[in-house]
Each structure stands twice: as structure tokens, then as C-alpha cells.
Amino acid sequence: ALEQMLYNHKSPQLFTVTPQFGDEKFSLQAKLSFRTNPDGSYSLVPHFIRNEPQLDQEFKGYTFTKEDKAELHKTGNLGKVVDLADPKTGEIQKCLVSIDKLTNEIEAMPVNKIYIKPKVANIDLDMKAIGVLKNGGLIREQHIELPNGAKFTADLQYSASKRDIVFVNSDLYRHNQAQEKGEQQQARDTWHNADGSLKRLERWCKIPLNEQQQADYLAGKKVLVGEGKDRFGNDCTIYFQYDPKKGQPETTRVYPDRNKVVGVAEESKTQMAVNNDGKTNEATKNMKEPLQRGQAAPKDDNQQHQQKKPKGPKI
Template sequence: MAQNQDPQEHILIARNNETGQTGAVVGQNPDGSPQTADIKSTPITQFVCFNKQQNPIEAFLANFIRQAKNPSLFGFFKVPYDEAATTGVVMSDMLADPEGNKEMLAAYKVNLPEKTQRRNNAIDESKIDWDTIEKEWGIKRDDLAKSGDLTSMLYNRKSQLVSLSPEMAGEKFDLEARLSFRTNPDGSVTLVPHFPQKEPKLDVEYKGYTFTDDDKEQLLKNGNLGHPVELLNPETGKMEKSLVSLDRITNEIESVPLDKVYIHGHIGKTELSMPEILSLKEGKMVESKEIELADGRKFTTNLQYNAERRDVEFIYEQGQAQGEKNDQKQAHNNWLDENGNIRKITQWSKKPLTEQQQADYMAGKQITVTDVKDRNGNDCTVFVQFDPEAKRPKTVYNYPDKAKVVGVAEESKTQAAVNNEGKSNEATNKVNEPLQKGQTAPKDESQQKKQNKPKGPQP
């Protein structure tokens, strides 16, 4: 069996070292193990074809190592694609006695990469000096925990925008920033604020790499570069292949080494094929993928790995219907998680919600939020409930028990309808000022004069 020196395409033959079962790789099972088929009876077109440009073997093995519970259970051997019916069949027979044929199989054996954690190791919270963080930035641990941001931060991701009140030269400032933790060489943990920038700095060299015009166009269009580039690791001084994305909130440039990219095998109820997983791991876009979420909702979208989120995201084309685009964006990024479940909210209109309110909202129940400011700064009471059809919370101004419509308190009904919905109230339709809570008529002599002013042009 003379092995081709540098074949462009390969198939992989996997052997279960426990059962002795051998077959060509045709995909990956949900548990991470390779899905195989008999190499003698299965058409070659059903085998996964690996090549450097589209489906690198290294990407498949790296994803396998991260997902499989027991990677050492399998051995892998690569065969040139055009020799599957000859060399592949012979090798399948030889693998029935791997020890006896060890020397001949050695030239085809693929060494597995060293196993790394499926996710970045969680930061040791005991290393965090919360007293100093609160003193310097005005943010409390409990607030981050209640919002769910702390969990993201402990797993090396950023929080959402958080209100900060740092004190500088004896003066306090109100700022907004995304937050993350950085582990220092001495093991201590530092809070890092990421303040929104006006625009991304794409003309400045990033970790030893200069963005081309095409790179800039892709980053501004999709938020993702779409292919690996060699970046300098400042800790090791070595260059490593990485994926690059933009933080759409702060306009920061973010990257993740290719060997730390992990792709889930499914989104909601939708399974990803092995070629799709490998393409995503290389930063490429999987176009027009039909997605079914956990609640049964279906839509078609493009998929791409985002280095800032450390996950696959939905990418929208300009030509997509706006309604479908908004529907998908809300489902994935705002009000629903990737499995179609209602996301937790901890406040509404800057009013903190109790644990019970949060639980009720996530269960689809109506919650009452009092002393809320409308868009004009006026007080009102709001009833909030998630609308499964609109896929977002609804706040309609009416009694909640009337036709099961979520609404607001009666004393706020006129105020909300006029101030927020642009509706007209006959008794106040010439008053140009926002109505106060409970107001259904002019509140003073000045408003009464405006209301009594005749219609039409004045002489």
C-alpha cells in the first residue's frame, strides 16, 4: 500500500477500540462519537471528504476531542479519497488485528490532538476582590449575579452593558460599559471595562495582522471576518490561527484561537452536519440553513461563528424580509435563547424585578410593574407579559382581565394612549404637553385655554 505523498482529499476510517467495529466516517453522533458506515458496502459519496480548503481533518478532530466523552476509545486512519475502494477496504480488514498490523498501519494513523476543556476553564471567583470592584466601579456582585452577567463573565465572556459609577479625583461619573474578567500572571483577577467606541479601529494593526479592504468590508457587513488569520499571542509570542469578529456593542475587535473554537452539534432541534460544523469552525458561513427551535418555530437563516460571543450566531442578508429578520433576531439575541425559551429579565424600564416576578415572566405569566416612567417621564403602572406570537414582551394599555389582553391600570389608560401611542383624547386633544397620571381633562387654566382655542387658521 503506497501512500500518496500529498493527496488533496481524504476519508477517515474510525475504529472503536472497545468493540473492534470499523467504518468510514460519514458524520458525528450527538454524543460526539464518529458516525461510521461499512466501507465495503457504502457508496463513497456518503463518506465525509476531508480537504484543507473545506473540511480540514484537524478541525474535525479538534471538535471531536472537545465533544466526545471518551476520545481515546477511537483510533483514526486517513486514506486518500480516490483509494477508498482499494486501500480503504484493505485497511478495514487489517484493523481487525491492529497489533499484528501495527507497522503497516502506522503510516496512515492520525494522532489525536491533546484534549482541552470543552469551554475555557471557569474563573475562580474566590480570586475576585469584590470590595475593591465596588469601591472603584460602583458595581455589586449581587447585581451582576441577578442579571446573569456574572455567569458569562466567569466563563471568559462579556457582560451586557452595565451602569458604572467610578470615582475619579473625588468626583463620581455615570458610565456604561461591558465587563469581563482578566486573570493576571500572579493568579489575581482584574475587572476590565469595555467602553463603547464610536467606530472600530480597522486601520490599526491588530495583534500583528493588518486588515485588507475585503477584511474590513466583511467585518462591517457581518461582524465576522469569515476566515482564520495568523495573530500574535502576546503571552507566548507565537503566531496562531484565529477567528476575528467585532463586538457590535462596543466596536472592539475580538479574536479566539482556532483550537479553542467549539461548535455545538445542534441548534434547537436542528442537527448540524459534519461539513457544516467544520465550515463553522473555520469561520465560514453556512448559508440558508433551516432552523427549528425547541418550541417548534422554524425559519431559514445564515450561520456563522462569532469570536466575541464564542458561539454560532444568525447572520441576515440585506434582502431578507424585514419581518423575518426581526423575528429571527429577537428569537436568538433578545427575548428568546437559542433553544426558543424565554430569556430571563431582571428589570423593566429600569425598575428591578423580584425573583418571583422574574420566574412568573419566564413562565409566560403576566407581571405588574409599578411607578414606571413612560417615554415622556410620566408615572404609570405597566402589566408585562410575553407574547409567544410576537416573540417579545407586550405592554398594551388596557385592563388585563378584558379579553385576556395585557394592559395598564385604569388611571394610566388615557395617559399611555395619548403619550405613547399617539392617540387622541377629545377632552385634551389640543393640549401639546404630556398628560399626567390619571389625567383625562385639561389640568389647569393654561391647558384649558389651549383646549378652547378654535380650529383652523387664525386671523
């Protein structure tokens, strides 16, 4: 995967990434790639799975026709060169367009950056054939023999998503396409197994679940997870239960005294005002370190010394 990514490709397979929203983490599947930043450094970019390719929306200034959509659904490739606008510079480039079969992401490849090897599997390509492929065309009914011994007949076409020649309109392609679709549906569903049953969860809100809690969740029961805190630091009792309408588990938090819970816990209000809002009070205005949770005054001799007003210069 790393070798592919170093050549400006996406990883060929999906990886599990765990973005965090508030105090909860979610496991999602994504392909990965590198992005070059203006300062020359690199960032890792996730390409999450989409429910379907956004073919009804304009793509880099191009609107897909009914025929375009049919071709993309059939082979994954547009099959022709189109003019697309570079999103950074606005420059118009002649490109091939394809759909990533695992993520449903629409991708483009400028024709002037396409490199096609002179041999694909056992097929030798002359300059005329390479020219056809660079323009999105098909080299039809080629008798393919793979190094593993597999033999089949297929058309050759360039994929902007894979940055390589792919086999289309063959029994092997249709088999792979069905397999990829099954993998895509399974990867998209975080909460269910391939057979539609609920996945067993070992933790919720960072709290480990015992065997009984896991069994109760799988049975559709409301599960008492334990005592925890919400994103504002308030103490609460956490429950969760699978919601069949939403197709995912939902969290419920019960507070000891709900009327006292308004945004930030009372004990943390001074800390929030000083550290986040830049406010001061007489007890902490000269301190250099950020306040800790529940702190409203100097915590030790060092901070007490910082808080003393400095004397003026000697004359």
C-alpha cells in the same frame, strides 16, 4: 452574566459603571469580564463602548484589507482564519475575528480553542459542517425554528465575540442588528435620553439638586449647585450648565479670592508636604500618624509624647 463570565466570556449585556475623575463621577456603559492575574487572583475588567471598531489600525500583527472591513461591517465576522500574534508571548495563532456589536471591540478566538455544539436550535451539524464553521465559513440558508416558536431562514456562522454560532443574513438578524445599534447609541450617550432630550440629573459634584435646579438645567440655564471644595481642598462655589457644543454639562468653580488659590490651600501645605512628599519639620518629625487636614503640630498628648526626643540608653 456571571455564568458566561466564569467561562472566559464577556457579559452578554451592558452594565453601568461609574469611574471617578478628580471629584466627579461619570456613568458609563460597559460589558464585564474576568482577567486572571499572575498571582492566580482575578480582576474585573470593563469593556467600554467605542465609537467605532478600529479597523484602520493593525490588530495583533494583522492589517485588515478593504474586503475584510466590508465583511466585518456586514456580518460582524471576518469569515476566514487569519494568523495573529499573541500579545503576551508573540506566538502566532490561527484565529477567527469578530466585532462585538454593542461595544465595537475587535475580538479574536484561536481556532484550537473553539468548541461548536453538534446542534444549534433545530439544526443538527455533522463534522463537515462543524469544520466549515471553525474556518469562519457559512452554513447557508438554514430553516431555523427557535424554542419560542420563531421561524426564519438564516446562514450560520461562528462569532469570536459571542464564542458561539450566530444567525446572519436573515430578516431576524437585520432586525436584531438594528435593535443592538439603537441600544448601543443610547448606552453611549450619558447625558441624553433616547429621544435626544436632556436626562434629568439628581446630583452634581456629589451635591443633591432640588427640583428647581434640575428644571433650570433641563432649560439650559446656568445652575448654582452650592458651596463645595475642589480637588485640592479649596472652598469654592460650584455652578454647572449644559454645553450644546460639547454635548455635555460643564462645571464652573468660583473662588472667594482667586489670587490666593495656588494649587494646595495654605492650611493644607504642611499636611501635603509631610504626608505626600516625605518632608519633615521640627513640630512633627517624630510623629507616627499622618497629619490631618490643617494640622501643623501635635494634636493631642499622645502625639506630643511621640514628638519628644528619646533618651539614650542607661549605662
